[in-house]
Amino acid sequence: MGGNCCFVHFLVAAVLAHFHGAVVGQYLNQTTHCDPADLEALLAFSKGLGTDDAGLVGWESPNDTSCCSWTGVSCDLGRVVGLDLSNKSLSGGISSSIASLDSLVAINLSRNSLRGQAPVELGRLPGLRVLDLSVNLFSGGFPASEDGFPAIELVNISFNRFDGPHPSFPAAAKLTVLDISGNTFSGGINSSTLCHAPVQVLRFSGNGFSGEVPSGLSRCKALVELSLDRNDLTGDLSSNLYTLPKLRRLRLQENQLTGSLDNALGNLSQLVQLDLSNNRFTGSIPDVFGKMRWLESVNLATNELDGELPASLSSCPLLRVISLRNNSLSGEIAIDFNLLPKLNTFDIGTNNLSGVIPPGIAVCTELRTLNLARNKLVGEIPESFKELRSLSYLSLTGNSFTILASALQVLQHLPNLTSLVLTRNFRGGETMPVHGISGFKSMQVLVLANCLLTGVIPPWLQSLGSLNVLDISWNKLNGNIPPWLGKLDNLFYIDLSNNSFSGELPMSFTQMSLISTNGSSERSPTEDLLLLIMRNSTGQGLQYNQVSSFPPSLILSNNLLVGPILSGFGHLVNLHVLDLSWNNFSGPIPYELSGMSSLEVLNLAHNDLNGSIPSSLTKLNFLSKFDVSYNNLSGDIPTGGQFSTFSDEDFAGNSALCSLWKSCHQAVQSEDEDEHHDMDTAKQITSIMLEVGFAFGLLMLWSALYFVRPWRIAYFRLVDSLLLDRPCVWTVVKVTSLGFRKENEVHP
Ligand SMILES: *[C@@H]1O[C@H](CO)[C@@H](O)[C@H](O)[C@H]1NC(C)=O
Ligand SMILES: *[C@@H]1O[C@H](CO)[C@@H](O)[C@H](O)[C@H]1NC(C)=O
Numbered sequence: 001m002g003g004n005c006c007f008v009h010f011l012v013a014a015v016l017a018h019f020h021g022a023v024v025g026q027y028l029n030q031t032t033h034c035d036p037a038d039l040e041a042l043l044a045f046s047k048g049l050g051t052d053d054a055g056l057v058g059w060e061s062p063n064d065t066s067c068c069s070w071t072g073v074s075c076d077l078g079r080v081v082g083l084d085l086s087n088k089s090l091s092g093g094i095s096s097s098i099a100s101l102d103s104l105v106a107i108n109l110s111r112n113s114l115r116g117q118a119p120v121e122l123g124r125l126p127g128l129r130v131l132d133l134s135v136n137l138f139s140g141g142f143p144a145s146e147d148g149f150p151a152i153e154l155v156n157i158s159f160n161r162f163d164g165p166h167p168s169f170p171a172a173a174k175l176t177v178l179d180i181s182g183n184t185f186s187g188g189i190n191s192s193t194l195c196h197a198p199v200q201v202l203r204f205s206g207n208g209f210s211g212e213v214p215s216g217l218s219r220c221k222a223l224v225e226l227s228l229d230r231n232d233l234t235g236d237l238s239s240n241l242y243t244l245p246k247l248r249r250l251r252l253q254e255n256q257l258t259g260s261l262d263n264a265l266g267n268l269s270q271l272v273q274l275d276l277s278n279n280r281f282t283g284s285i286p287d288v289f290g291k292m293r294w295l296e297s298v299n300l301a302t303n304e305l306d307g308e309l310p311a312s313l314s315s316c317p318l319l320r321v322i323s324l325r326n327n328s329l330s331g332e333i334a335i336d337f338n339l340l341p342k343l344n345t346f347d348i349g350t351n352n353l354s355g356v357i358p359p360g361i362a363v364c365t366e367l368r369t370l371n372l373a374r375n376k377l378v379g380e381i382p383e384s385f386k387e388l389r390s391l392s393y394l395s396l397t398g399n400s401f402t403i404l405a406s407a408l409q410v411l412q413h414l415p416n417l418t419s420l421v422l423t424r425n426f427r428g429g430e431t432m433p434v435h436g437i438s439g440f441k442s443m444q445v446l447v448l449a450n451c452l453l454t455g456v457i458p459p460w461l462q463s464l465g466s467l468n469v470l471d472i473s474w475n476k477l478n479g480n481i482p483p484w485l486g487k488l489d490n491l492f493y494i495d496l497s498n499n500s501f502s503g504e505l506p507m508s509f510t511q512m513s514l515i516s517t518n519g520s521s522e523r524s525p526t527e528d529l530l531l532l533i534m535r536n537s538t539g540q541g542l543q544y545n546q547v548s549s550f551p552p553s554l555i556l557s558n559n560l561l562v563g564p565i566l567s568g569f570g571h572l573v574n575l576h577v578l579d580l581s582w583n584n585f586s587g588p589i590p591y592e593l594s595g596m597s598s599l600e601v602l603n604l605a606h607n608d609l610n611g612s613i614p615s616s617l618t619k620l621n622f623l624s625k626f627d628v629s630y631n632n633l634s635g636d637i638p639t640g641g642q643f644s645t646f647s648d649e650d651f652a653g654n655s656a657l658c659s660l661w662k663s664c665h666q667a668v669q670s671e672d673e674d675e676h677h678d679m680d681t682a683k684q685i686t687s688i689m690l691e692v693g694f695a696f697g698l699l700m701l702w703s704a705l706y707f708v709r710p711w712r713i714a715y716f717r718l719v720d721s722l723l724l725d726r727p728c729v730w731t732v733v734k735v736t737s738l739g740f741r742k743e744n745e746v747h748p
């Protein structure tokens with residue numbers, strides 16, 4: 001995003017300015033009335049639109065001969081030259097009467113709900129230079145013909161439902177910008193129909209193009225932007241591509257490109273953005289960035305690249321983003337950060353890099369995102385990190401860093417740090433630091449899992465008023481869970497599992513404000529990192545920049561907790577996951593738990609609970625995982641609702657628990673034949689009812705998945721789509737799969 005070349009704006013401005021003078025002239029020439037043929041065509045055009053188009057001021061009066069003053073209409077000498085009806089909530093389609101507006105120079109209908117075919121008459125407008133139909137619902141093939149669009153310079157039909165082969169404009173000698181992204185065009189890319197004109201921007205992103213990146217594109221010598229990302233392109237990059245002298249943006253990410261990157265890449269000295277991520281490129285990264293003085297962003301993430309980090313990246317003074325995540329790069333981080341004052345994102349997670357963090361990185365005071373996760377780095381967090389005043393996201397997960405206390409001492413000075421992920425480090429037997437830490441006022445996500453830490457929940461967490469997500473699972477922490485933890489206003493995801501916490505659950509956990517209120521309107525954006533844009537078929541996007549896509553959860557399993565399960569949990573209507581398994585909780589399962597109406601996972605297994613399973617729990621319509629195995633429960637297993645979907649294993653290890661398959665009243669079973677027979681009949685009837693219940697349960701499960709989908713997708717994407725190796729991948733697995741004890745084994 002934000003990838004529009006300034007030059008495109010310049011171009012549009014230039015094209016529009018060309019007749020802007022004329023437009024102004026029209027306003028000066030008050031006596032000018034619009035051409036009667038144009039008036040008629042405009043009226044026919046408006047008839048083609050839906051009825052409710054109130055945005056068209058003036059358009060409803062058919063006697064009005066001053067149509068040049070109508071909304072969105074520009075004239076020159078009484079002829080309509082411009083039609084800008086963008087973002088006017090228009091529906092309907094484009095009438096073929098547009099053919100009569102034969103003086104049109106620019107049409108902008110973007111951001112409406114127009115549908116149907118784009119009429120072939122558009123291509124017959126002799127003077128049309130700008131056509132913007134972007135963000136509508138147009139479908140079918142695009143009507144470009146051999147002699148169509150003779151004067152066209154800019155075509156933007158992005159984000160519609162056009163299909164078929166990509167349009168080409170053989171008659172257009174001046175085509176400069178062609179944006180067809182976000183449609184369902186398919187087939188190969190035919191460069192011979194594109195490169196005859198002085199094309200500067202080819203944006204074919206997000207379609208279904210297949211085949212190779214055509215080497216003929218090298219004849220588009222004026223090309224400034226080539227975006228073929230998010231298609232199904234295969235094959236390797238022809239080295240011809242590296243001969244485009246003016247190329248500033250090369251975006252080929254999310255295809256299936258293979259082969260290695262050529263040294264000739266270095267000839268693209270004008271490059272501003274290079275994105276080859278999410279392909280299958282192999283070999284080493286050519287160390288040829290030395291001449292790319294304008295380079296701002298390099299993304300080669302998720303390929304199969306090996307070798308060392310290209311040191312010549314140090315020569316790109318404007319560089320803001322380096323993402324080389326998820327490759328097999330090795331060696332040390334040998335980049336001279338002194339020459340990268342603008343660096344904002346440095347993501348080298350999931351590689352095989354070794355050595356220490358270069359202290360010099362601290363000169364990059366604009367650094368916001370630093371991901372070093374899943375490498376073989378060692379040593380301490382350099383003292384100089386105090387200088388990284390802009391740092392917002394830091395992940396060190398899965399390295400061998402040491403001395404947590406000094407790391408926290410340093411990092412607490414960073415005023416803007418919102419996400420800190422330290423999982424799987426400091427494993428030499430360190431203790432959770434308790435004293436001398438007071439910063440972290442902006443912290444929203446703190447993950448310090450699987451570090452073998454001893455000690456207690458540190459009191460300095462109390463002052464982390466912005467904290468949303470806390471994961472200190474898989475350590476050896478002990479002591480009670482302090483009541484103030486439940487009072488942290490913004491905390492809605494707590495994972496304390498697999499420690500040695502003891503004592504009872506603090507009552508404050510039943511009053512957690514975010515968990516117990518429905519909806520999440522008040523949650524603030526965590527970071528201005530864009531986590532996700534979900535586009536639906538209309539091309540509109542839902543943006544997720546929020547930690548709030550985490551499911552509200554309380555995960556306290558595998559500890560030494562005792563006492564009752566608090567009936568007050570029933571107030572937590574927004575809680576999605578409650579896991580109290582593998583503790584020593586006792587007493588009954590409170591029937592009030594049915595108040596947790598969003599609950600998807602309820603795990604109470606391996607405790608000392610007694611009494612019966614409250615039938616009120618069948619009201620939990622979203623429950624997809626339920627486990628009460630290995631307790632001392634008795635009585636009948638409730639039927640109906642989601643309960644029909646749970647398996648025997650979820651109830652195992654409760655000797656006095658009755659189900660249809662396993663009777664608990666042994667004595668009853670051995671009574672006289674008649675009664676036994678009756679029982680069999682009863683069983684049959686119940687089992688029919690059960691099947692009905694099962695179908696209903698499936699339906700509910702389905703609807704649960706359906707409705708919960710948005711956050712689930714968001715969360716998955718949050719975990720693995722962007723620059724970051726996010727924490728808690730396994731938590732998603734837990735929520736969505738049944739066998740979750742196993743997943744713990746792959747805790748990050
Ligand atoms: C005003 O319009 C008339 C025709 O309607 C034309 O003859 C005249 O040249 C125009 N004046 C200007 C300043 O454009
Ligand atoms: C438009 O003209 C028709 C007849 O030519 C007339 O009946 C009608 O009232 C006029 N409408 C307006 C808004 O002037």
Ligand SMILES: *[C@@H]1O[C@H](CO)[C@@H](O)[C@H](O)[C@H]1NC(C)=O
Pocket residue numbers: 012086087108109110111130131132154156
């Ligand atoms: C069309 O109008 C929109 C405003 O809704 C504007 O952003 C866009 O730049 C215009 N298109 C062209 C080609 O000028």
Ligand SMILES: *[C@@H]1O[C@H](CO)[C@@H](O)[C@H](O)[C@H]1NC(C)=O
Pocket residue numbers: 087111
């Ligand atoms: C579209 O119009 C709405 C209001 O009608 C406005 O809020 C929005 O900013 C406009 N969008 C663009 C891109 O002009």
Ligand SMILES: *[C@@H]1O[C@H](CO)[C@@H](O)[C@H](O)[C@H]1NC(C)=O
Pocket residue numbers: 004008110111134135156157158159177178179201203
């Ligand atoms: C085409 O239109 C879309 C949506 O209006 C816009 O985001 C994009 O920048 C435009 N393409 C070009 C090349 O200007």
Ligand SMILES: *[C@@H]1O[C@H](CO)[C@@H](O)[C@H](O)[C@H]1NC(C)=O
Pocket residue numbers: 188190191192193
């Ligand atoms: C590309 O288009 C030209 C002109 O329409 C045509 O002659 C040629 O066969 C096409 N090439 C491919 C590979 O489709």
Ligand SMILES: *[C@@H]1O[C@H](CO)[C@@H](O)[C@H](O)[C@H]1NC(C)=O
Pocket residue numbers: 239240242243264267
């Ligand atoms: C790249 O540039 C060098 C000279 O700087 C030239 O020798 C070489 O042929 C160019 N490579 C390509 C593929 O154009």
Ligand SMILES: *[C@@H]1O[C@H](CO)[C@@H](O)[C@H](O)[C@H]1NC(C)=O
Pocket residue numbers: 302303304326720
């Ligand atoms: C990492 O790359 C591999 C292939 O190289 C891919 O299968 C996997 O999905 C990628 N992981 C992430 C988190 O992007």
Ligand SMILES: *[C@@H]1O[C@H](CO)[C@@H](O)[C@H](O)[C@H]1NC(C)=O
Pocket residue numbers: 327328329351352
């Ligand atoms: C990382 O390096 C080790 C040797 O040091 C090698 O065995 C391993 O396969 C490498 N891993 C990757 C993902 O390249």
Ligand SMILES: *[C@@H]1O[C@H](CO)[C@@H](O)[C@H](O)[C@H]1NC(C)=O
Pocket residue numbers: 389390391415416
């Ligand atoms: C910290 O974040 C705030 C809000 O996002 C921003 O205005 C400020 O410039 C940042 N401070 C630094 C040092 O980057």
Ligand SMILES: *[C@@H]1O[C@H](CO)[C@@H](O)[C@H](O)[C@H]1NC(C)=O
Pocket residue numbers: 450452474475498558744745
């Ligand atoms: C608990 O954490 C340890 C590492 O600290 C891990 O080895 C073990 O598998 C975890 N146990 C469970 C049940 O998750």
Ligand SMILES: *[C@@H]1O[C@H](CO)[C@@H](O)[C@H](O)[C@H]1NC(C)=O
Pocket residue numbers: 536537538539540541542
């Ligand atoms: C697409 O997303 C927009 C905005 O999120 C929404 O209003 C619209 O209903 C969605 N359209 C479809 C077809 O899902």
